[in-house]
Amino acid sequence: MAIAFIAATASSSAATVGTAFTVTYSPTNGNKIVLGGSFSGTIGNPTCTDNNANALTLIATAGAGHMVQFYGTASSNPTAYTLNWVTSSKASAILGEYAGPTSSGAVATASATSTTPTVSLIETGANSFNVAVIMSQGNVTFTQATGTLRGQVSAGAGNANSIALVDNSGLSAGNTITCACTVSNTTWFAAGLEIIPPAGGGGGGSNWLGVSLAQGWNKHGG
Numbered sequence: 001m002a003i004a005f006i007a008a009t010a011s012s013s014a015a016t017v018g019t020a021f022t023v024t025y026s027p028t029n030g031n032k033i034v035l036g037g038s039f040s041g042t043i044g045n046p047t048c049t050d051n052n053a054n055a056l057t058l059i060a061t062a063g064a065g066h067m068v069q070f071y072g073t074a075s076s077n078p079t080a081y082t083l084n085w086v087t088s089s090k091a092s093a094i095l096g097e098y099a100g101p102t103s104s105g106a107v108a109t110a111s112a113t114s115t116t117p118t119v120s121l122i123e124t125g126a127n128s129f130n131v132a133v134i135m136s137q138g139n140v141t142f143t144q145a146t147g148t149l150r151g152q153v154s155a156g157a158g159n160a161n162s163i164a165l166v167d168n169s170g171l172s173a174g175n176t177i178t179c180a181c182t183v184s185n186t187t188w189f190a191a192g193l194e195i196i197p198p199a200g201g202g203g204g205g206s207n208w209l210g211v212s213l214a215q216g217w218n219k220h221g222g
Contacts, residue, residue, distance in 0.1 A: 003100040003129050003197050006031060008165050010094035010153035021091040022082040027074040032098045032195060035070045036133025037083045038163040040090040042066060047085070050078035062109045063189035066161070067135040071104055071193055092153050092163045096131060098195060105194035116145060117188040118180035123170040125196035132166045132179035132192040142166075146180035 042065040048056040056072035108121040147168030166179040
């Protein structure tokens with residue numbers, strides 16, 4: 001079975017400061033969830049659980065706690081995922097749902113001040129995806145560069161951190177899979193996670209209608 005992007009959703013706390021932030025979303029049981037969070041300040045002890053108390057696994061942090069990436073399997077018919085942390089901060093989050101992967105592999109992080117946020121990893125499986133969470137310390141609009149921009153949210157007034165989800169597919173172990181987008185010149189942080197299909201799985205597929213979430217659509221109707 002090939003990996004297929006299903007849908008994504010993103011939201012922001014705008015100017016609200018706190019130690020928790022919830023993303024409402026109802027994935028299909030058994031599908032994989034990649035969730036990214038970005039924060040206006042440096043946070044600590046990040047966790048993420050669904051409304052049934054099932055925890056996602058923390059995969060990566062970047063920017064000294066300004067960004068996190070979680071991964072896990074949807075189970076027990078979840079309807080929401082909540083980030084918790086210490087040290088109050090404004091927050092933005094994005095969640096992507098994928099069908100087909102059975103394991104995860106390589107992890108990569110990157111950061112810079114530039115107009116092209118980019119993160120690359122070396123594929124360890126065959127027909128893997130690099131699923132990247134990219135955070136900008138500014139209210140920016142992300143434009144697709146390398147891979148497919150699946151969704152984004154600008155932080156809104158009073159909250160200078162925006163976040164996007166980008167993925168790209170590979171072919172075989174040893175290949176480099178790159179995800180990139182363009183923004184106005186800003187400080188950014190990125191984390192990429194390799195998700196791997198079962199042996200013999202084909203190349204990656206698009207979302208359920210082949211419609212880019214970047215244009216505001218998902219399987220749940222927008």
